[in-house]
Structures are given as C-alpha cells and as structure tokens.
Amino acid sequence: MKRRRILYIFCLLIVLGVNIFYVEYQIFIMLVLMLVIPACSWFVYFISALGMGISMQIKNNVVLKGSKVHLMLIKKNKYNLAFVNGQIHVKYKYYHTGDEFSYTVDIKSGLGKSAGVIDIPVDYCGYIYLWVESIDMCDYLGLFHKRKKYTGLSKVYIVPEYAQADIIQTDGGYSEDMDDAVLYLKSAGDEVSELREYREGDSPRYIHWKKSSILAEDDFIIKEYDNNIYKTVFLVVDTLETGKDKRLSVMSRIYQDAYSQGIAYLEQGIICEYVGWDNSAGNIVRYNFYDNETCMKALMGIMNLKCSVSAAYKACQKLYDLDGIELSSEPIIITYKENE
Structure with missing residues (x-):
C-alpha cells in the first residue's frame, strides 16, 4: 500500500513537470486522468467503506x-x-x-x-x-x-455422534494419582433402603461414614440396599489438563465416552447425571438426563467447563460431601488413559 502511494506520487510529479515545460494537450489530459481516476476510486471506496458493518x-x-x-x-x-x-x-x-x-x-x-x-x-x-x-x-x-x-x-x-457402547464393569475405584488416570466404571448399585449396625464380614464400602462418625471408634452404621428401588448413576466427566499438542483430542475422546456411556445406561432404564468440576466457581455442576435428547443437552452443559487440574478428583470429593445425596456406589469416572 505504501509503495503504491509513493509510486503514484512519483509518476504524478513527473507528469506535472512535463506539463510545465511542454504545454501539450495530450500530456494535460494524462495529468487530468491521473487526478480524476484516483479521485473516483476514493469516492467509490468511501461509499463502500461507509459504516463497514x-x-x-x-x-x-x-x-x-x-x-x-x-x-x-x-x-x-x-x-x-x-x-x-x-x-x-x-x-x-x-x-x-x-x-x-x-x-x-x-x-x-x-x-x-x-x-x-x-x-x-x-x-x-x-x-x-x-x-x-x-x-x-x-x-x-x-x-x-x-x-x-x-x-x-x-x-x-x-x-459426538451416537456410538453403540457396552457398560464396562470394573472393581476399580477412582485413583487420586492423575498421572495414572484411567476410565473407571462401576456398576450402578441400588438405592439405600435402610440402615443397620455393622456385622462381621460387611464390606467397608457400605459404611455410612457420616452417621458412623458420631458413634464409638469401633461402631459403624451399614447401608442396606433394595434391588427393587429405581437406580441412579453419577457420571463424573473429567475435564483434565493435558499437553497443548493433544488436549483437544483427549477431551474429544472423553466427551465421546461420556455420551456413549450415558446412552448405554439409559438403554438399561437407569437415570443418570453428568457431574463436572467448575474450577472458576470452585464447585460441581450437575445435569440429569433421561433420554437421548436430554443426554446431549447435559453433555453440552459439561462442555461449558474449562479444563483444570484434578477436576474429576475434586468433583468426586465435593459429591461425597453434599448433603441430601446418598451414593449407592462409587461415581463413574470418565477420564483418559495415557496409553489408550
């Protein structure tokens, strides 16, 4: 742009100088054209640029x-x-x-x-x-x-597109070590139907820790489950931070797995909730869903969360601490494994 202007001014000065020393009709017309054409170009440019919205x-x-x-x-x-x-x-x-x-x-x-x-x-x-x-x-x-x-x-x-997937069962639990992250899935379990005293042989995972905290050191309250009660699954979607070169592909895979697992549970007649960690608010967000359409809307809500360190771990800890939520089993953690 700058070079064009310099070249135009240089040519204009030459034509103007020629007009001064050689008064010729043709040279005068050339000078007029060199002034009129840029002026017309500027006028059309001005009209076109007006507002430029x-x-x-x-x-x-x-x-x-x-x-x-x-x-x-x-x-x-x-x-x-x-x-x-x-x-x-x-x-x-x-x-x-x-x-x-x-x-x-x-x-x-x-x-x-x-x-x-x-x-x-x-x-x-x-x-x-x-x-x-x-x-x-x-x-x-x-x-x-x-x-x-x-x-x-x-x-x-x-x-993500719909992809048929089977519910993966595992005895694993959530690992706090984010460097060894893996897709941990546990069966839904059933809702708590009653509470009772601890008996020898009861699994520690059925202990009601909040209520047991007010008892003597060796006394515990155990949760009993009723298989006939409708089941709910918490799907914790890990919005983890990874290297810049692969973070988009990692999160794309996590969103795909979350959607596939959500649909798989729905096909089993199980109500689900997506749980994510909102690092800016320092709290979890929860989206329940009951069909394919609400599952997609819930996943879109999770997509509004920025990636952060140990997001799944923080979400799980907050979920455990919330009053009014009785977890019948460990939440399902959907995350990424390095060697996948």
Missing part, C-alpha cells in the same frame, strides 16, 4: 464432530463493501482448552448481501465461539486502506 450468521449452532460449521457474513446494506478489495479475518476458539484458530475469506464485491462464506471443518468435540476479528479493505487502485475491528461472538457446540 457486517453480521455473522451460522446455519446450525449444534454440529457433529467431523462436519463443518457453515458461516455466512452478511453486509449491513447492499452498498457496504460493494466495490472494494479486501479480506475478512475470522477466528474461533475452543472454550474448554483455549485453543484458537483463524480463517481468512476474500470480500465478495458487488451489490449482493453476502460479504463472504466460510465452511470451517471441526474435528474435535467441544464448545467453540467464533468472531470476526477484523476487516481489511482497500480501493481497486490500492491507494486507500482501512481496517475495522469487531467484538461480537457466536456460539457453536461440536457434539
């Missing part, structure tokens, strides 16, 4: 992983950006990991309403927000330039 429209705010986000950029009016060259810079960011990407599209000139169309491929699950960072535009001669910044945001959820 666009709106961003997204065809679908919920898309499947592996597909594309169809983004349309609409002009404020038909004359806006109609007769200029330039580019529109669009960025999008995964909220939970902070990974940021950018796209650039050429301005579509003419009197149509569209300023540009972008199809953004999305290969990872999560919640993203998109925005127009700036517009760079110039006239056709490349002598005048303008940039405008924007701040508006649009949300899109990238969700």
